Amino acid sequence: MLVDMVCKRCNTDILGKLEMLRSSPIGIARAFFQPHGRDRGKHTTAPGIQARRKQMANESGYPDEVDFGPHAKPIVLPQLKIxxxxxxxxxxxxxxxLRSFVTTLSALFQSHQITCIRKRGxxxxxxxxxxxxxxxxxxxxQTESSFQAKPPRGGIWLERYDETDAEDVTPAATILQKLDGGLVLKTSSATVEDALDFFAQAVExxxxxxxxxxxIEGPLISVGMTTTVGVMERVIAKNGINLLxxxxxxxxxxxxxxxQIKDSILTGTPSVPADLVENDRIKQVLNAAPEHHHVFYLTRTRRSxxxxxxxxxxxxYGVPLLIRLTxxxxxxxxxxxxxxLVDYVNHEVKLQSEAEYAEALPAMWAK
Structure with missing residues (x-):
């Protein structure tokens, strides 16, 4: 939409790191309503939820690590827990x-050399x-370590259990395989070395x-995420400036x-002026949009x-937020x-005048 207008520093280096769609309440709504992300051919996946905890209650008391498929259907990841x-x-x-997962682990441990990857801030x-x-x-x-700009391929990602918000018993360590095939080792009381020793014997x-x-009927799912107040509003306001x-x-x-709004978008200071829409008539108009569509409604008020x-x-995803751009x-x-109108299934954007939009809901406009 913005040929020769997009600033890489602002759009990618600053705002791209906010990852609003995966680590906010909107991310949860997106996972339920949107069947897949952008079309990437055979690599197209369901929208992800970025959270520090995605778990399903287990009869043993040790929760299972899960992720979400289309329409937020929980999928139990293959895993071993100490x-x-x-x-x-x-x-x-x-x-x-499970068989595929164990085969992958067995081949990994037989190599006698494993690269572990820890992500920093x-x-x-x-x-x-x-x-x-x-x-x-x-x-x-451990023999050596180095810091790199990009993660090496084929390694095991290291994470720590956040025991401050654990609702069930936390295992000493868990090794799991994500939906994209990546391996993760989560530890609490066990060291990385002890966990690798244990799992190398366990797979045999x-x-x-x-x-x-x-x-499992009606699974109990726990999702814990950290969000920064104001981030969602900054990203939505950026979209408003782009549309203008x-x-x-x-x-x-x-x-x-x-x-001022640009400073708010780039730095968060001052905060983006935003409010939830309470006007029932406006909400009716916006809710009348075609299925699987977002609506960005731009208005102006004349001044002297x-x-x-x-x-x-x-x-x-059904929630209207008002932002004053200027x-x-x-x-x-x-x-x-x-x-x-943004078709978030086919990833298409259509511009409509008030009259064109009104053609789809004549009875409502007539009231």
Whole structure:
């Protein structure tokens, strides 16, 4: 939409790191309503939820690690959990998934060298620590580590259990395989070395004859995520500025009247002026949009001296949020208000005038 207008530093380096759609309440709504993300051919996946905890209650008291498929259907990830000094449990969505997982682990441990990857905070330029673990005599030891800009391929990602919000018993360690095939080792009381030693022996002892398959009706799912207040509003406001640039041209949004909202978008200070829409009639109008569509509704209020205030209502997954983009900008000459309809299944955007949008709901406009 914005050919030769997008600033890489702002759009990617600053706002791209906010990951609003995966780590916010909107991310949960997106997982339920949107069947898949952008079309990437055979790599197209269901929308992800970025959370520090995604677990399903288990009769043993040790929760199972899960992820979400289309329409937020929980999928039990293949995993091994240390539940005692010499005991462990194995869980997966089905027998085939467990066998494949164990085969992958067995091949990994037989190589006697494993690269573990630990992700650091965004303040670090080299965000990934690569740790080389060797097992010369069936006991893993750390030999070296280095910091890299990109994670090495084929390693095991290291995570820690957050025991402060644990609702069930936390295993000493869990090794699991994500939906994309990546391996994760989560530890609590066990060290990384001890956990690798344990699981290397465990994969040799798994008996598939003792596995039990059962359906779970009404699973209890726990999701814990950390969100930053104001981030969602910043990303939505950025979309509003982009839509204005597309509709009115780049020069329009360079007016000094947009300076404050741009500062809010880029830095979070001052906070983006936003409110939930309470007007029932406006909500009715926005709810009348076609199924699987977001609506961005741009309006203007005339001011003296040829100036205007510009407001946007973003209707995302059924929730309307009003954002004031500017209180003092040049009076726009093209027609206002306008509607941008975003088909979030086919990833298409359509611009409609008020009259064009009204054609789809004549009975409502007539009231």
């Amino acid at each position: 539940t005692g000094e010499k005991s462990f449990t194995s869980t997966a969505a089905g027998p085939d998934e 965004p303040e670090h330029q080299l965000r990934y620590e690569a740790i080389i673990m060797l097992s010369p005599d069936k006991t893993f030891i 002892q798994i008996s598939y004859d003792s596995q039990v398959t059962r359906d 640039a597309h509709y009115l041209g780049r020069d329009y949004v360079t007016d000094p009247g947009f300076r 001296g040829g100036r205007a205030a510009i407001t946007m209502i973003a209707h995302l 209180l003092d900008a040049p009076e726009p000459h093209p027609p206002f208000p306008v509607f941008f």
